[in-house]
Amino acid sequence: xxxxxxxxxxxxxxxxxxxxxxxxxxxxxxxxxxxxxxxxxxxxxxxxxxxxxxxxxxxxxxxxxxxxxxxxxxxxxxxxxxxxxxxxxxxxxxxxxxxxxxxxxxxxxxxxxxxxxxxxxxxxxxxxxxxxxxxxxxxxxxxxxxxxxxxxxxxxxxxxxxxxxxxxxxxxxxxxxxxxxxxxxxxxxxxxxxxxxxxxxxxxxxxxxxxxxxxxxxxxxxxxxxxxxxxxxxxxxxxxxxxxxxxxxxxxxxxxxxxxxxxxxxxxxxxxxxxxxxxxxxxxxxxxxxxxxxxxxxxxxxxxxxxxxxxxxxxxxxxxxxxxxxxxxxxxxxxxxxxxxxxxxxxxx
Numbered sequence: 001x002x003x004x005x006x007x008x009x010x011x012x013x014x015x016x017x018x019x020x021x022x023x024x025x026x027x028x029x030x031x032x033x034x035x036x037x038x039x040x041x042x043x044x045x046x047x048x049x050x051x052x053x054x055x056x057x058x059x060x061x062x063x064x065x066x067x068x069x070x071x072x073x074x075x076x077x078x079x080x081x082x083x084x085x086x087x088x089x090x091x092x093x094x095x096x097x098x099x100x101x102x103x104x105x106x107x108x109x110x111x112x113x114x115x116x117x118x119x120x121x122x123x124x125x126x127x128x129x130x131x132x133x134x135x136x137x138x139x140x141x142x143x144x145x146x147x148x149x150x151x152x153x154x155x156x157x158x159x160x161x162x163x164x165x166x167x168x169x170x171x172x173x174x175x176x177x178x179x180x181x182x183x184x185x186x187x188x189x190x191x192x193x194x195x196x197x198x199x200x201x202x203x204x205x206x207x208x209x210x211x212x213x214x215x216x217x218x219x220x221x222x223x224x225x226x227x228x229x230x231x232x233x234x235x236x237x238x239x240x241x242x243x244x245x246x247x248x249x250x251x252x253x254x255x256x257x258x259x260x261x262x263x264x265x266x267x268x269x270x271x272x273x274x275x276x277x278x279x280x281x282x283x284x285x286x287x288x289x290x291x292x293x294x295x296x297x298x299x300x301x302x303x304x305x306x307x308x309x310x311x312x313x314x315x316x317x318x319x320x321x322x323x324x325x326x327x328x329x330x331x332x333x334x335x336x337x338x339x340x341x342x343x344x345x346x347x348x349x
Contacts, residue, residue: 004097005097041053120142140159141155142262165327197254201305201309208238247275
């Protein structure tokens with residue numbers, strides 16, 4: 001099949017640092033290419049693919065604007081629609097795989113090939129009027145939990161994220177002297193819960209993630225007092241290479257997320273290195289972690305602390321095995337191919 005992959009323009013595909021959506025798009029794109037499909041990636045400058053790359057803008061949108069904006073559609077996105085329209089007019093694609101959200105669907109009456117939109121958000125629709133208007137289009141959810149955010153959409157499949165496990169060398173034996181929190185240093189992510197637990201338990205904890213100015217007051221009151229630079233250290237937003245080293249070496253990943261995350265890609269990144277996870281059971285967590293095998297799922301602070309001390313008894317080999325069986329990119333891509341073939345044969349718009 002000839003497939004157009006439409007990526008957000010905020011960051012490169014794959015991301016140079018943090019970027020869960022961009023990593024997922026990259027994994028799907030390269031997996032489809034490996035299976036012999038003709039894939040064109042529409043993304044910002046600096047992106048990389050073994051397929052065809054259309055650089056819609058010369059650099060990431062974040063670099064052009066200096067900040068993220070969730071309240072409006074960026075004018076730069078119209079360049080995406082323009083370039084895509086030219087390719088469609090020339091008959092270059094059999095299907096469009098959209099990761100950009102609802103706005104692309106505004107042009108669907110002018111497009112005579114199937115469009116399927118993978119939802120990546122962990123929040124209710126940013127543009128509810130668009131979601132309601134376009135509810136009958138084809139949507140893929142990345143977890144069953146995600147569907148609760150907009151249950152009225154026409155979900156044609158749930159397909160989990162995946163990783164190229166062969167590129168991750170696990171650590172299947174040996175102990176570690178630190179735990180890891182990896183994510184934005186925000187209240188939603190539960191970073192305050194992680195540092196408090198670490199302090200009370202006397203364990204070493206590394207915090208790797210982006211500091212957000214909008215949560216400065218929260219951070220200064222609820223997180224910073226626990227940071228001593230020795231037992232609990234802040235590493236900031238790390239590179240992909242450093243992130244992988246930290247995940248591989250950790251005793252466990254702490255994931256006390258307090259909101260209903262649609263997936264939590266960092267969980268399967270940990271599992272593929274053999275690193276178990278202790279997490280609050282919000283969002284998609286119960287769909288990813290197998291209780292007592294690849295981690296522990298809790299619903300309160302007391303149990304969170306308790307399970308942190310027990311996590312060393314879990315098998316790192318079991319964590320890696322589950323990552324290979326359930327969350328390898330080959331599994332993800334096969335699911336997408338099955339769906340794409342159905343849509344193309346039925347020419348379902």
